[in-house]
Every structure is written in structure tokens, then in C-alpha cells.
Amino acid sequence: xxxxxxxxxxxxxxxxxxNSDASLPKSVFKNKKIIFTDxxxxxxxxxxxxxxxxxxxxxxxxxxxxxxxxxxxxxxxSPLVLEDSPEPPLNIYKPKxxxxxxIVSVERLVGPKAPGETCHIVIxxxxxxxxxxxxxxxxxxxxxxxxxxxxxxxxxLYSIASTRYGDSFDxxxxxxxxxxxxxxxxxxxxxxxxxxxxxxxxxxxxxxxxKVKITxxxxxxxxxxxxxPNATHIMIATGTGVAPYRGYLRRMFxxxxxxxxxxxxxxxxxxVANTDSLLYDQEFQKYLEDNPGNFRYDRALSRxxxxxxxxxxxxxxxxxxxxxxxxxxxxxxxxxxxxxLKGMMPGIQDTxxxxxxxxxxxxxxxxxxxxxxKQWHVEVY
Numbered sequence: 001x002x003x004x005x006x007x008x009x010x011x012x013x014x015x016x017x018x019n020s021d022a023s024l025p026k027s028v029f030k031n032k033k034i035i036f037t038d039x040x041x042x043x044x045x046x047x048x049x050x051x052x053x054x055x056x057x058x059x060x061x062x063x064x065x066x067x068x069x070x071x072x073x074x075x076x077x078s079p080l081v082l083e084d085s086p087e088p089p090l091n092i093y094k095p096k097x098x099x100x101x102x103i104v105s106v107e108r109l110v111g112p113k114a115p116g117e118t119c120h121i122v123i124x125x126x127x128x129x130x131x132x133x134x135x136x137x138x139x140x141x142x143x144x145x146x147x148x149x150x151x152x153x154x155x156x157l158y159s160i161a162s163t164r165y166g167d168s169f170d171x172x173x174x175x176x177x178x179x180x181x182x183x184x185x186x187x188x189x190x191x192x193x194x195x196x197x198x199x200x201x202x203x204x205x206x207x208x209x210x211k212v213k214i215t216x217x218x219x220x221x222x223x224x225x226x227x228x229p230n231a232t233h234i235m236i237a238t239g240t241g242v243a244p245y246r247g248y249l250r251r252m253f254x255x256x257x258x259x260x261x262x263x264x265x266x267x268x269x270x271x272v273a274n275t276d277s278l279l280y281d282q283e284f285q286k287y288l289e290d291n292p293g294n295f296r297y298d299r300a301l302s303r304x305x306x307x308x309x310x311x312x313x314x315x316x317x318x319x320x321x322x323x324x325x326x327x328x329x330x331x332x333x334x335x336x337x338x339x340x341l342k343g344m345m346p347g348i349q350d351t352x353x354x355x356x357x358x359x360x361x362x363x364x365x366x367x368x369x370x371x372x373x374k375q376w377h378v379e380v381y
Contacts, residue, residue: 088223092130095140096154100213101126101211106120119204122162143252160243160247174288234326236333241338243339274301278299
């Protein structure tokens with residue numbers, strides 16, 4: 001599979017005026033291997049680099065900032081003052097007084113054979129709504145709450161899919177991974193737009209320059225523990241639950257952060273329907289290529305793969321394949337994270353219980369110990 005890359009090989013200096021009326025600073029890349037991907041929310045494309053026009057602020061996320069390469073896989077980030085706070089920011093903006101941010105870009109993440117639509121949405125908050133990896137933003141869609149005439153819609157929480165520096169690496173944006181919620185009438189089997197998810201449809205239908213009301217940031221359960229840079233992090237996701245892990249992995253493997261040098265193991269288990277449903281797969285494949293000793297990546301494609309019994313391969317089946325290693329790492333202090341739909345947890349819990357019993361252990365006692373040691377992190381919706 002082709003890997004995603006961060007730039008294109010250049011020597012000497014490169015000035016990047018691209019497509020609009022906002023100017024960009026010069027970036028000098030000397031003897032650095034910089035490779036650009038084909039994803040507009042990850043970096044500039046070859047075509048953009050060849051143009052002599054200036055970029056639009058809302059054409060794509062990277063029109064806002066040109067990261068400098070530190071080596072073949074790291075980029076500089078700013079402002080580093082975002083590393084200084086001993087506590088995460090919490091609820092800076094509340095539902096009664098949300099912050100009005102701006103949509104930078106909306107990109108479809110999945111292929112044509114994926115069930116449903118999932119989008120990567122970049123939001124410009126101007127540096128006014130800082131957050132840490134693993135936190136969530138609340139979004140208030142426009143319009144009136146049909147259940148409370150005259151009142152706004154309820155807040156919908158979305159895990160942030162970028163690091164605190166955003167996809168532009170300048171601390172002014174945040175990215176969301178949003179699956180469009182579509183309701184199908186059980187009798188007719190046809191879509192009923194009147195019952196579709198108001199917030200997810202608003203976000204997926206947004207255009208660059210649109211305004212969006214956000215609240216937060218919220219949450220401490222999924223914060224990435226950084227007291228031990230040599231720690232092991234086992235990340236389990238279904239679908240858009242991969243969002244916080246994208247932030248973790250970019251922080252671990254993409255960004256150059258003086259105060260955080262990750263030397264441990266990150267192991268991602270991702271469960272989706274099929275190959276076309278994979279989210280951020282190119283990024284993860286690149287980390288795997290560049291960091292084989294520090295990153296593992298296992299995918300469960302329920303409509304394409306088979307488990308050991310010949311049935312559909314779900315994420316818990318993939319975990320069971322590696323259960324001896326997973327349990328050993330947990331015994332050694334690894335953190336384990338779960339993020340995705342609520343329906344993922346019963347199957348995973350049953351699998352972990354069965355594996356524990358097969359090892360002569362009592363799962364309830366083991367789970368209690370993991371929670372007590374703050375190794376167990378769950379955020380489902």
C-alpha cells in the first residue's frame with residue numbers, strides 16, 4: 001500500500017505562494033527530505049507548489065502555515081507556550097456563550113464502497129479555544145431546537161482529531177472526524193432526511209468560510225499520559241473513534257516537540273467495515289514505515305476479513321489474536337484506550353473476560369486493578 005508522506009524532496013530554498021490573496025512566509029529546506037502527500041488536510045500538493053498564485057486562507061488547511069522539516073518525519077510546531085500549562089484547558093466556552101469559529105475545509109475521508117460518509121473537518125479557532133490531545137469540542141448546529149421552540153439545538157460532542165497545534169501546526173485550528181448520521185425508515189428502507197443527524201449533516205455539508213459555534217474543550221478521560229515517554233499505549237477504535245488516536249500519533253511521530261520525545265510503543269487496533277472505510281490509513285502506514293520499533297497497526301475489516309471461526313472479523317477478534325502480548329503489556333503497566341460507538345464495548349469486554357479466564361485470571365479483578373492504576377481509558381458514544 002502506498003504510504004502517505006509529509007513533503008516533496010527539495011534542496012535549497014522554497015517560497016510557497018499558492019492560490020489566493022493571503023501571503024505565506026518563505027520556508028527554507030536545506031538538505032531535508034520533505035515529501036508532500038495527496039491529502040489537502042495534511043500538506044501541500046505538487047500542483048499547488050507549482051502555481052505562482054497566493055493561497056486562499058480557506059482553500060485548504062495547509063494554506064495557513066508551511067511547517068519546516070526537522071528531519072524526514074518531523075515538523076516544527078508553534079507556539080510552544082501550549083506545552084507550559086500543568087493542567088488541560090477545560091470548558092473555556094460554554095453552551096450559553098459559545099465561540100464562533102470558521103470552517104477551513106471539509107474533506108471526504110472514505111472511498112465509494114464505504115457504508116456511509118465520514119468527513120475530516122478543519123475549524124479555525126484563531127488560537128482562542130486551546131485543547132489537549134484526547135479532548136472534545138462541542139458543536140451547536142444553527143437553527144431552532146424542535147423540542148424546545150425558540151431555543152438553540154443541543155450541543156453535540158466530537159473528539160478532536162488533531163494535536164493541540166492543529167493540522168496547520170500553528171495552534172490555531174482543530175480537526176474533527178465526523179460521520180454523517182443518516183436515518184432510514186425501518187418500514188420503507190428509504191432515507192428520511194427529516195430525522196437525519198442535525199449536527200453531523202451540518203458539519204459535513206459546511207463550506208470553507210462558514211461559521212460554526214463551538215464549546216469546550218471537554219474531557220480528561222482520554223488525555224494522553226506523558227509522564228513516561230517510554231510507556232506503551234494500546235489504542236482500540238471503531239470508525240470515527242480513531243479521532244483522538246490520530247492526535248496522539250501525530251504528537252508522537254510527526255511533530256518536533258522539545259518537551260515530549262516519545263520512545264515507547266503505540267499500538268493501534270482499528271475496526272471498520274472495509275478497506276474503503278479506513279480513516280487516516282495513509283498517515284498510519286507512514287508511521288509504521290518510519291517507526292517500526294515504536295508503532296504497531298492492526299486493522300479489522302468486518303466485511304472483508306474472517307476471524308478464527310470463519311465469521312466476520314471485528315476489532316475484538318483482532319485483539320484476541322494478540323491477547324498474550326496485550327495482557328503481558330497490561331501487566332507491565334501499558335495504558336489501554338477504547339473509543340467509538342457504545343456497541344463496541346460488550347463484545348470487547350466479553351473477549352477480554354474469556355481470554356483472562358483462559359489464562360486462569362479473574363477478569364473482574366484485573367479490570368479493577370487497571371482502573372485503579374489509571375491504565376483503563378474509555379470514551380464511547
